[in-house]
Amino acid sequence: MDIFDVLAMLGGLALFLYGMDMMGKGLERQAGNRLQAILEKLTANPAKGFLLGLATTAVIQSSSATTVMVVGFVNSGLMKLHQACGVIMGANVGTTVTAWILSLSGIEGDSLLLRLLTPSAFSPVLALAGAVMYLFFRRDRVKNAGAILLGFAILMFGMETMSGAVEPLAGDPGFARLFTMFSNPILGVLTGAVLTAVIQSSSASVGILQALSATGAVTYASAIPIIMGQNIGTCVTALIASIGASRNAKRAAFIHLYFNIIGVALFLSLYALADVLFGLPFTAESATELGIAVVHTCFNLLATAILLPFSRQLEKLACLTVRDGADDNSPSVALDVRLLNTPAVAVEQSRRVTVDMARTARKALNAALALVGRYESGGAEAIGRLEDRLDRYEDSIGAYLVKLSERELTAEDSRESALLLHMIGDFERIGDHAVNVVEAAQELHEKKIRFSDSAWRELRMLTNAVTDVLTMAVRAFETGDLALARQVEPLEQVVDELTREVKNRHVDRLQSGTCTIQQGFVLADLTNNCERVADHCSNIAAALIEHAQGGFEMHGYTGRAAASADFQASFDAFQGKYRLPDA
Numbered sequence: 001m002d003i004f005d006v007l008a009m010l011g012g013l014a015l016f017l018y019g020m021d022m023m024g025k026g027l028e029r030q031a032g033n034r035l036q037a038i039l040e041k042l043t044a045n046p047a048k049g050f051l052l053g054l055a056t057t058a059v060i061q062s063s064s065a066t067t068v069m070v071v072g073f074v075n076s077g078l079m080k081l082h083q084a085c086g087v088i089m090g091a092n093v094g095t096t097v098t099a100w101i102l103s104l105s106g107i108e109g110d111s112l113l114l115r116l117l118t119p120s121a122f123s124p125v126l127a128l129a130g131a132v133m134y135l136f137f138r139r140d141r142v143k144n145a146g147a148i149l150l151g152f153a154i155l156m157f158g159m160e161t162m163s164g165a166v167e168p169l170a171g172d173p174g175f176a177r178l179f180t181m182f183s184n185p186i187l188g189v190l191t192g193a194v195l196t197a198v199i200q201s202s203s204a205s206v207g208i209l210q211a212l213s214a215t216g217a218v219t220y221a222s223a224i225p226i227i228m229g230q231n232i233g234t235c236v237t238a239l240i241a242s243i244g245a246s247r248n249a250k251r252a253a254f255i256h257l258y259f260n261i262i263g264v265a266l267f268l269s270l271y272a273l274a275d276v277l278f279g280l281p282f283t284a285e286s287a288t289e290l291g292i293a294v295v296h297t298c299f300n301l302l303a304t305a306i307l308l309p310f311s312r313q314l315e316k317l318a319c320l321t322v323r324d325g326a327d328d329n330s331p332s333v334a335l336d337v338r339l340l341n342t343p344a345v346a347v348e349q350s351r352r353v354t355v356d357m358a359r360t361a362r363k364a365l366n367a368a369l370a371l372v373g374r375y376e377s378g379g380a381e382a383i384g385r386l387e388d389r390l391d392r393y394e395d396s397i398g399a400y401l402v403k404l405s406e407r408e409l410t411a412e413d414s415r416e417s418a419l420l421l422h423m424i425g426d427f428e429r430i431g432d433h434a435v436n437v438v439e440a441a442q443e444l445h446e447k448k449i450r451f452s453d454s455a456w457r458e459l460r461m462l463t464n465a466v467t468d469v470l471t472m473a474v475r476a477f478e479t480g481d482l483a484l485a486r487q488v489e490p491l492e493q494v495v496d497e498l499t500r501e502v503k504n505r506h507v508d509r510l511q512s513g514t515c516t517i518q519q520g521f522v523l524a525d526l527t528n529n530c531e532r533v534a535d536h537c538s539n540i541a542a543a544l545i546e547h548a549q550g551g552f553e554m555h556g557y558t559g560r561a562a563a564s565a566d567f568q569a570s571f572d573a574f575q576g577k578y579r580l581p582d583a
Contacts, residue, residue, distance in 0.1 A: 005165045012161030013208065015154050020098075020204055023151025025408070026144050049086025050308060056087075057094025064201060064237040066091040067256050069345060071241045072338035075249035081318075084252040085311035089259060092231065093300045098203035099293035101152075102159055102210050127153035140410045162211035183221040185228075185268055192229025202234035206296055210289040220295070223287040224271060227296050228264040235260055241338050251318035258317055263303025270302075335400045346404050347413045350397060354420050354427070357393040358474045360386055361430040365470060365533060368437040369463045372526065373456070375445035380438050390431035394424045419547045423477070426536040430470070433529040433536075440525040449522060452514055457581050458505060459526065462498045465578045466530045469495060473537035482548055488541035490570035494578055495534040499527045501580055 057066045070087050073079035079087075126149045133146025181187055196205040209226060212218055235257040242253035274280055287295075307314065335353055339346040364386040371379050401421050409417065443449070451459065469491045476485035506523055509515040 009162055009165035012158045012165055012211070014158070016158030016162060016207060016211075017199070017201075017204055019151045019153070019155030019158055020201070020207070021151070023148055023155055026147030026151055047086065047308065049083055050090040050093075050304065053087035053090025054094040055090070057091040058097050062201065062203065063091040063095035064234055065342060066094070067235075067238040067253070068241045068338055069342055071238055071245060071249045071252050072336040072345075074252045075242075075245040075336050075338065081248045081251055081255075082311060082315055085255055085259075085314055086308065088252070088256045089304045089308055089311075092260070093297070093304060095203050095234075096293065096297040096300055099206045099210065099296045102156075102207050103289040103293040123153045123156045126150075127157075140412065144410070159207060159211055162208070164214075181222075183219065183225070185225045185272070188222060188225025189229035189232065189264065189268075192226035192231075193233035194229075195226075196230045196233025197236040200234075200237050202230045205230045205233065206292065209287075210292050213287045213289060213292060216286040218287045219284055220287050220291065221283040223292055224283075224295055225268065227292065227299065228268055231260045231299065232257070232264060245336075245338075247322050247324065250322045251315070254318040254321050255314050258314055259303065259307055262307060263299065266306060267299050267302060335396055337400075337403070340403060340407060343404060343407045343409050343413055346400075346407075347409075347416050350401055350404065350420050351416065353393070353397055354424060355478050357390060357397065357424060357427045358477055360390055360393070361427040361434075362470050362474045364390065364431050364434040365437070366467060368434040368441070369467065371438055371441040372459070372463070373441070373444065373451075375441045380442060383434055383438050387431040387435050390428050394428040397421075397424050415547060415550075419543055422543050423540055426539050430533055430536050433533050436529045437526060440522050440529070443522055443525075447518070449519055451519060451523070452509065454581070455506065455509070455515065455519070455523065458502045459523070461578055461580055462495070462502055462527060462530055465491065465495050465498060465574075466533055469534050469537045473540045476541055476544055480544070482545055485541040485544045486566070487570055488537055490567055491574045492534045492538040493571060494574040495531060497575070498578060498580065499531045502527050505580075 053066060053070075056069075057063050067088055070079065070084045070091075074081060074084055130146045130149030130151075130153060133142050134150055135146075137143055137146065192205065192209075195208070196202050199205055206227065209218065209223060209230075213223070235253070238253040238256045242250045271280075275283060335349060339349055364383050367379060367386070368383050371383075398421065401417050404417055405414070469488060472484055472488050472491065475481065476488065503524065506515055506520055510517065510520060
């Protein structure tokens with residue numbers, strides 16, 4: 001093996017790793033929010049978690065990505081620790097799919113069908129199709145499919161290049177002796193673990209082993225311990241991801257580690273015992289790409305079959321390793337930078353937290369309106385805390401979305417991020433108006449100001465309308481109900497009319513001596529804040545509708561909506577429902 005073979009091997013390795021990364025990212029983007037939908041279905045049932053973890057990993061071709069997602073979900077409180085066990089086990093089995101795909105390079109035969117199944121036959125076709133789809137089409141789904149095909153073709157080309165480059169080693173006695181050393185289980189496990197820890201991918205390290213098997217120098221006696229070590233080495237990614245995370249997130253990473261360590265110990269013990277008792281004949285044979293894939297899959301299936309019923313015990317072992325303490329680094333809101341590596345999931349988690357923010361804003365305003373006329377200091381302090389929380393939400397979500405924008409997003413994810421970034425300002429401002437309402441309620445209480453009965457009835461009608469328009473806007477955002485969102489603008493305009501009418505009636509009472517200027521100042525504060533809350537609700541609903549139509553022209557939407565017959569019908573209905581009582 002000369003210098004040119006070494007360069008070819010390194011070039012093949014580079015193409016192999018790049019192709020795997022490109023294909024994985026393409027699959028991830030193509031899956032989009034379906035990844036989140038899969039993981040949302042998790043239950044306390046470890047078997048179902050196993051199947052879902054297997055499906056997710058088979059989709060994105062990376063057990064490391066799945067386990068890092070699990071660590072992020074646990075850290076954010078979106079997944080319980082016992083749910084993580086089954087998913088992690090499923091991820092270990094799902095990652096073996098890559099080895100089966102790579103084993104295609106070992107197909108040999110003279111028949112046309114077998115020749116067509118070899119990568120050298122179909123990879124160029126896939127590369128051409130992928131390049132055309134990726135370069136000349138604008139739709140995300142077509143471009144992502146092109147990236148998947150290109151990544152797969154590059155992956156298989158890199159695999160063949162590596163295999164071809166190491167073929168001269170087949171006759172090298174030194175290379176054969178090197179792999180004979182790895183038949184020592186301890187040394188083989190350590191080698192596999194270190195290699196995988198360095199490249200952060202068990203699929204890639206198994207692929208490298210499959211490429212080296214083309215030399216014929218890699219026996220099953222050497223390959224099996226290395227494969228076992230590769231399963232341990234892949235745990236490093238999740239352990240690194242858990243640094244600085246909550247206790248339960250660290251425990252999830254240790255569950256992954258303990259599952260593989262215990263599985264390796266059991267598998268190697270059974271393998272060694274069977275070899276001693278029955279003298280397994282295949283151990284001295286040269287390993288093939290297909291054989292390595294079979295061993296990799298059998299190990300993970302066997303480990304899962306044995307350990308899945310003991311998920312709770314694995315959880316307890318992780319809890320003993322990472323003990324409870326006074327300090328916990330879990331975040332105040334469910335956003336985790338670990339999820340940024342999976343942008344589709346990160347966008348969905350941003351949306352979830354923004355929904356929590358919307359509910360908090362609604363809670364703050366409803367509580368503030370309840371204090372008008374029935375003020376008490378404890379309630380006012382609670383609203384202040386809610387407003388502080390809304391400020392933190394805005395800062396956290398805004399910063400997170402900015403970081404997310406630096407990642408490679410699909411057009412849909414990019415637009416969803418822009419929508420959320422637009423909305424968090426409206427929800428935060430609603431919290432500010434809630435505080436303003438509390439201040440007006442406090443002034444009424446401290447100065448012993450009393451509105452007339454007619455003023456109270458009018459104000460109550462206005463606040464009922466504002467409460468309803470906020471509920472509509474928040475619910476439309478939570479559910480994506482565009483029909484409900486279209487009801488917001490007609491009610492917002494009714495709120496505008498109510499505000500003007502309440503102020504006009506106060507002027508009439510002021511002129512007749514029924515009300516005072518001091519009462520008018522407080523009433524103006526309350527009505528102005530109610531009107532502005534309704535304006536923010538209009539912004540939220542318009543943004544939802546424009547986002548669904550592919551734009552963000554809120555003012556254009558309100559202008560078009562006001563001219564429609566449906567708008568007028570809704571406006572008339574709300575006007576009748578919230579009609580002020582006779583003066």
